[in-house]
Each structure stands twice: as structure tokens, then as C-alpha cells.
Amino acid sequence: MGWGVRFSLTVIAVLVILTVFADFFAPYPYDLQNRKAPYHPPTRIHIFKDGKLTFPYIHPYVLKDPLFKVYEEDRSISCRLRFFTKTEYGFRFIGVEKPCRLYLLGGDKLGRDVLSRIIYGARYSLGVAVIGILVTFFIGAVVGGISGYFGGKTDAVIMRMVEVLMSIPTFYLLLSLRAVFPLEMTSGQIFLMIVFILSLLGWAGLARVVRGMVLSIREREFVLAAKTYGAGTFRILRKHVLPNTYYYLIVSATLSVPAYILGEAALSLLGLGIQEPEPSWGNMLSEVRNINVLSSFPWLLSPGMAIFVTVLAFNILGDNLLKRR
Numbered sequence: 001m002g003w004g005v006r007f008s009l010t011v012i013a014v015l016v017i018l019t020v021f022a023d024f025f026a027p028y029p030y031d032l033q034n035r036k037a038p039y040h041p042p043t044r045i046h047i048f049k050d051g052k053l054t055f056p057y058i059h060p061y062v063l064k065d066p067l068f069k070v071y072e073e074d075r076s077i078s079c080r081l082r083f084f085t086k087t088e089y090g091f092r093f094i095g096v097e098k099p100c101r102l103y104l105l106g107g108d109k110l111g112r113d114v115l116s117r118i119i120y121g122a123r124y125s126l127g128v129a130v131i132g133i134l135v136t137f138f139i140g141a142v143v144g145g146i147s148g149y150f151g152g153k154t155d156a157v158i159m160r161m162v163e164v165l166m167s168i169p170t171f172y173l174l175l176s177l178r179a180v181f182p183l184e185m186t187s188g189q190i191f192l193m194i195v196f197i198l199s200l201l202g203w204a205g206l207a208r209v210v211r212g213m214v215l216s217i218r219e220r221e222f223v224l225a226a227k228t229y230g231a232g233t234f235r236i237l238r239k240h241v242l243p244n245t246y247y248y249l250i251v252s253a254t255l256s257v258p259a260y261i262l263g264e265a266a267l268s269l270l271g272l273g274i275q276e277p278e279p280s281w282g283n284m285l286s287e288v289r290n291i292n293v294l295s296s297f298p299w300l301l302s303p304g305m306a307i308f309v310t311v312l313a314f315n316i317l318g319d320n321l322l323k324r325r
Helices: 003-020 114-150 152-167 170-180 187-217 221-228 233-269 281-289 291-296 298-324
Strands: 046-049 052-058 061-065 070-073 079-087 090-096
Touching (some): 003 298, 114 281, 187 233, 233 298, 291 298
Antiparallel strands (some): 046 052, 079 090
């Protein structure tokens, strides 16, 4: 196993663990505001005190300039970090004593912890990718398998439908379909809607490739032998034809996950996806569309780094699986 596969699997495993146990790893609830600390900078963690190594601690920050959001540490107060501790928000991996507040990746304009929102936001960003991939690949594999196996008029009708769908500009269709739905939908409803839209757009290309593979597989000896022994059409498809496309489907799925993550991020960035106060990596980035905000508070770009690392991990994994194939 090369370093690329190890890196990608490690990143994916960490993301899955953080997503599943977000209530434990996130220091604060995603919607917890602190209006007295807008655009709080990342908290410095100190491990030395009076020149000696000590347990990690932080100092509270004081807002010195409300206009330009300039903060300074109040070194007269020290707060020790606590791990695996019970807080007023539940049992957490990391916490801090009052009056301090921990902002490992800084805070946003409402004083919400960016790290906590990134962890909670992964539920939507990765959830769209995982569920969308499952729906897309199920439809694409079944439709492509039927088209390739039966051929003739069935193949012609299905492929013409696929070609029409593939000829439509994806991003504009995405925006058009989203605009049809009412804007007052809840985040859960929007999540299901985004999965539906991305799945609707994604299965056509996959079906075309699977159809080409099935055209070759259906002529092989083991398929002809199954026909000779009286196996039914759908049993042959399920037991003999489609399983021989699984490796391609797995590789293609890992390479398609980034597209779903970026699709959700694009919709949320434009205000058409997951709505506040529910976090997703896309709607968190909407705040840094203003170059002045980005230059003054660069830690708000952290969700973009999360998207970059996730997309890179899945691309490396898919590329390595493709080489092994």
C-alpha cells in the first residue's frame, strides 16, 4: 500500500469519525453565538509558563478595537485545557475553563466557533456525496445493464434519453432545478433535494459506460453457459453481468465523490443550498466572497481547506485504485 493510499484512507477515516461523533469532537454547538467576540482570531495554545513545560493552557481575549476587530490576550488570566471532559454543552473531547473560550480555528461574524461548524458541516457535505453516489450508481448500473444486455430498441430508447440528459449544461440545470423548489424549505428537505438533483444529473454518464461494458460481457462463455442452463434474464444480470462491473463502479465512485461535494458547496455558496444556521462547508464559505473580509480574517477560509483536503484524498484513492485495475 503506497503513501497515497495510506494518506487518503487516513483522511477519509478521520472525516468519517468526526462526522459520526460530531457532538463529541466539536468543542461547541454549531449555532452557539458570542456576539461580544465577532471575528475572534484563532486561540493561541501555550505549553510553557515561566520557562517551564506545563499542561496546555490559554488566555482569554479582549476586544481592543471593535471597528477593526483587534484582540489582545489577557495574560493575567490562564485557563487550562481539559480533554475528555464534561461541559455545559455535554461530554466533549476538549474543553476549557471559564472565563476563557476556545477558538482553535477562530470565530465568524456572530462569534460562532469555526472548527465546530466545520465538523458539523461535514455531515451535510459528506452526506450529500455518500447518499448521492449510492443512488446514482444504483440507477446507472441498472439502466446501463438493461440497455446493454437487451440491446435493440430498448438500447436505442435508453441511450437517446441518456444523450439528451448529458447534453444539458450541468451547472445551469442544477440552478434551474433548485429554483423550482420553495426557498422556505428546511435544511433537511434541502439536503434531500440536493441529493435528488445531483443524482438525477449523475447517472446518465455512468449508465453509458456500464452499457458498453455489458455489451462485451454478455458475449462471454459464462453468460452463454448460464443461458444454456436456463437461468432467467434478471438472474443473469444480477449474478453474472453486473458483478463484473463492480470494480469499475467502485473506482468511479471514489472519483465522483469530489463532484458531489463541490456541487453541494457551489449551491450553498450561492445561497441555494443548506441554509443558516445549519452549517455546510459551502455556506460557510459564502462569508469570504468579500475580499476585504478574507484579507482581514483569513481563518474563515478553513472550510475551503476542508473541501480541498477531502477532494484530494478521494482523487488520490480513486487514482490508485484505477492503477491497480
